[in-house]
Amino acid sequence: KAHFDVETIRKDFPILSRKVNGYPLVYFDNAATSQTPQQVIDTIVDYYSRYNANIHRGVHTLSQEATDAYEQARINIQKHFNAAKAHEIIYTAGTTNAINLVASGFSALLNEGDEIIVSALEHHSNIVPWQMLCERTGAVLKVIPMDENGTLKMEEYDKLLSEKTKLVFVNHVSNALGTVNPVKEIIEKAHAVDAAVLLDGAQAAPHIKADVQDLDVDFYVVSAHKMCGPTGVGVLYGKEEWLNKLPPYQGGGEMIATVTFEKTTYADLPHKFEAGTPNICGGIAFGTALDYMNAIGFEKIAAYEQELLEYATEKLQEIEGLRIYGVSEEKTAVISFNIGEIHPYDIGTIIDKLGIAVRTGHHCAQPIMDFYKIPGTVRASFAFYNTKEEIDAFVEAVKRAKNMLS
Numbered sequence: 001k002a003h004f005d006v007e008t009i010r011k012d013f014p015i016l017s018r019k020v021n022g023y024p025l026v027y028f029d030n031a032a033t034s035q036t037p038q039q040v041i042d043t044i045v046d047y048y049s050r051y052n053a054n055i056h057r058g059v060h061t062l063s064q065e066a067t068d069a070y071e072q073a074r075i076n077i078q079k080h081f082n083a084a085k086a087h088e089i090i091y092t093a094g095t096t097n098a099i100n101l102v103a104s105g106f107s108a109l110l111n112e113g114d115e116i117i118v119s120a121l122e123h124h125s126n127i128v129p130w131q132m133l134c135e136r137t138g139a140v141l142k143v144i145p146m147d148e149n150g151t152l153k154m155e156e157y158d159k160l161l162s163e164k165t166k167l168v169f170v171n172h173v174s175n176a177l178g179t180v181n182p183v184k185e186i187i188e189k190a191h192a193v194d195a196a197v198l199l200d201g202a203q204a205a206p207h208i209k210a211d212v213q214d215l216d217v218d219f220y221v222v223s224a225h226k227m228c229g230p231t232g233v234g235v236l237y238g239k240e241e242w243l244n245k246l247p248p249y250q251g252g253g254e255m256i257a258t259v260t261f262e263k264t265t266y267a268d269l270p271h272k273f274e275a276g277t278p279n280i281c282g283g284i285a286f287g288t289a290l291d292y293m294n295a296i297g298f299e300k301i302a303a304y305e306q307e308l309l310e311y312a313t314e315k316l317q318e319i320e321g322l323r324i325y326g327v328s329e330e331k332t333a334v335i336s337f338n339i340g341e342i343h344p345y346d347i348g349t350i351i352d353k354l355g356i357a358v359r360t361g362h363h364c365a366q367p368i369m370d371f372y373k374i375p376g377t378v379r380a381s382f383a384f385y386n387t388k389e390e391i392d393a394f395v396e397a398v399k400r401a402k403n404m405l406s
């Protein structure tokens, strides 16, 4: 097995050396947001120290430098996801914003009785915008059900698909369970009935390098803050033909070709969808974050995280009464669990006192919790900068919490 030099990597993350409640921080809430390496922090400091300026408008040097850096980052992002064209990458404020952009655009393309399919495993951000879209258009929302393992029932998906289906929305990886969905099959089958597919890549992107051309996906959305970048920025990848079909999301500066009070014409891609002053520094820093992760290598990251996942799963399963939700052949480094009837919030609170950060609750995926008839889970999610020693400390803390609470 190739050696993964986690100790050297950890030195890039200043936050990992801090203490919480007198204990070394163990950060296992990476599925909510990842930590930031010094390289990305340096990009942010450099931007505000040397070339903070508005883009695309100015003839002056600072504005040109900012524009060049922002557009170079777009090209880095394009290459990372293997999009065919840079203008198929639209900067957004994040995954939620990107989904709303697409949902808003489809308002103009859907008719009453058209059908939209989502999965039972979705994050609220991939449910609510489609419900709002259905209210506006009279389209109907259908749901691919899941089984006890947290796997989608693909035979039910087959039954839902018809010539009425216009759109299919599924997350690539479930944020609540970490399970990887069979996205290639979902896309192929949707295309067979001429439906478009949007993949929510928010949880997949930190672990799996998606190739949007190989997937042949129509839309792919991610947030920078889950992949070592800053909050408030993300991207929508869209196939050029789809982005040309969708009307603009927001009106304003930057997104126009000409404006008169009688008629406005819109700018070409990508600017048509980028109204107003964007998160310039965030976009540039997202580019740095991708460079940083690619320099380590996604295959190495994935292999190491699988080691952490297996190690933690084995150790946790030694705890009596502990149930892990989401069992699948392919899973990212997320463990969602409960112990007997103990409330997940109580476990989270006690282990925080020992410096350990996990997420508790419904993880913005209430339908999954309803399916299991539970209020929520404790979710530990690992990143490539975590260690087996941290997992040991975490398992010990969970055992202590269990003893205190039962």
Ligand code: PMP
Pocket: 031, 032, 093, 094, 095, 096, 097, 123, 125, 126, 171, 173, 174, 175, 200, 202, 203, 223, 364
């Ligand atoms: N989808 C999934 C699967 C997620 O995990 C998240 C973040 N928890 C989102 C969408 C929303 O991302 P953001 O809050 O960055 O817009």
